[in-house]
Amino acid sequence: MDVIIENLPLYWEGFLRTLFLSAVSGVIALVLGTLLAAARVSPVAALRGFSMVYVEVLRNTPLTIAFFFAAIVLPRLGVKFEQFEIAAIIALSTYTAAFIAEAVRSGVNSVPVGQAEAARSIGMGFGQVLSLIILPQALRTVIPPLINILIALVKNSSVAGAFFVLELFGYGRQLANANGDAVITVLLGTAFFYLLLTVPLGILASTVERKVAIAR
Amino acid sequence: MTTHVPGDALVSLNAVNKHYGQLHVLKDINLQVRKGEVVVVIGPSGSGKSTLCRAINRLETIEDGSISIDGKVLPEEGKELAQLRADVGMVFQSFNLFAHKTILENVTLGPIKVKGVNKATADKEAMALLERVGVGHQAPKLPAQLSGGQQQRVAIARALAMKPKVMLFDEPTSALDPEMINEVLDVMVQLAKEGMTMIVVTHEMGFARKAADRVVFMADGQIVEDATPEEFFTNPKSDRAKDFLSKLLTH
Secondary structure: OHHHHHOHHHHHHHHHHHHHHHHHHHHHHHHHHHHHHHHHOOOOHHHHHHHHHHHHHHHOOOHHHHHHHHHHHHHHOOOOOOOHHHHHHHHHHHHHHHHHHHHHHHHHHHOOHHHHHHHHHOOOOHHHHHHHHHHHHHHHHHHHHHHHHHHHHHHHHHHHHHHOOOOHHHHHHHHHHHOHHHHHHHHHHHHHHHHHHHHHHHHHHHHHHHHHOOOO | OOOOOHHHEEEEEEEEEEEEOOEEEEEEEEEEEEOOOEEEEEOOOOOOHHHHHHHOOOOOOOOEEEEEEOOEEOOOOOHHHHHHHHOEEEEOOOOOOOOOOOHHHHHHHHHHHOOOOOHHHHHHHHHHHHHHOOOHHHOOOOHHHOOHHHHHHHHHHHHHOOOOOEEEEEOOOOOOOHHHHHHHHHHHHHHHHOOOEEEEEOOOHHHHHHHOOEEEEEEOOEEEEEEOHHHHHHOOOOHHHHHHHHHHHOO
């Protein structure tokens, strides 16, 4: 126990980094994922194709590959960043966006087709139908899966620890190395701080789900 | 079939054809509807009458022929099509009210977002329309809190809010409980009396008799008869129509 209490500032530091990485990547992934889902249902074949290829590639390859790409391949292609954190955010958000796109797309498909027909018949264009009628209803139905994806994102952010970003897992590893006699305690402490992020997300999921349910 | 000159027509379908795979659902359809006319389309299920109705605002695409509204041929897609649709009110069998919007918002959304009407004006006009169809006091509720008949009347108000040139009704009472059919038909009869141009796909023969200027009878994707209600119901010419009417009357 002592090892956790002594190192609380470090844990806290790591916790905040993880929170930051997850929050920024989460917001970018939500926006990007929704745009990809919109592209997937758009009338433009090229957009549909792009979205499909993007989702299939990112969803079906390991996260570590996305990280290698962002941290090592991108700089070689001339995209330089000051900190590895940016690479971590790029990797996490592009990877997570693929899952979000699939969830939002399934939500879009769950909205009865008559809703879109009614919106079109009063003269709305594709963008209005999607943003005013379909997405608001779709997003409500996909809040539970979206939060699942965000929980996975919080946990996935630990991969950044292996790419020189000191977040919760990175600090946890340092502490474990430094305190060879208390590895189990250190890891339990690390897990506890992850739970501090993910459990409230789960609770939020069920609260929001109850609040925004739409009666049909 | 019709004696009207095409130039006179508000809605004009010329040699329209459509297939669903092998099935030829619309066969060489010619139909002219003049301003202020109420045309009721009847026929057995699968005769293509709903498809015809939906083709008029291009919710169904057609393969050849042309459809024009007020002299303008229906555009393929995009902005122009959206503009044209704003002039054509549509009422669906399953109401299709926006489930996440209140009754009032359902009616004001089109005027505000499509026509750029300001909110205060849109609200005022919407309330007047809701009062007119008898659901004014339901304005703050969500669609699911209303009965089917009330929802359908709201759907009519939503379409009217766009001040359409023509109203299309695609089996507006088919999904309703029997006791709610009349409240919707009453609104439609009133609308017909006020001179709205209407194309109504329905099984309600009473409405056809009461409000229609013309009855169009469809079977197997073709317009088989096009006559006044009087003529059609008392003296149908085709065997297909005689058969259809005899089946209706025996129950």
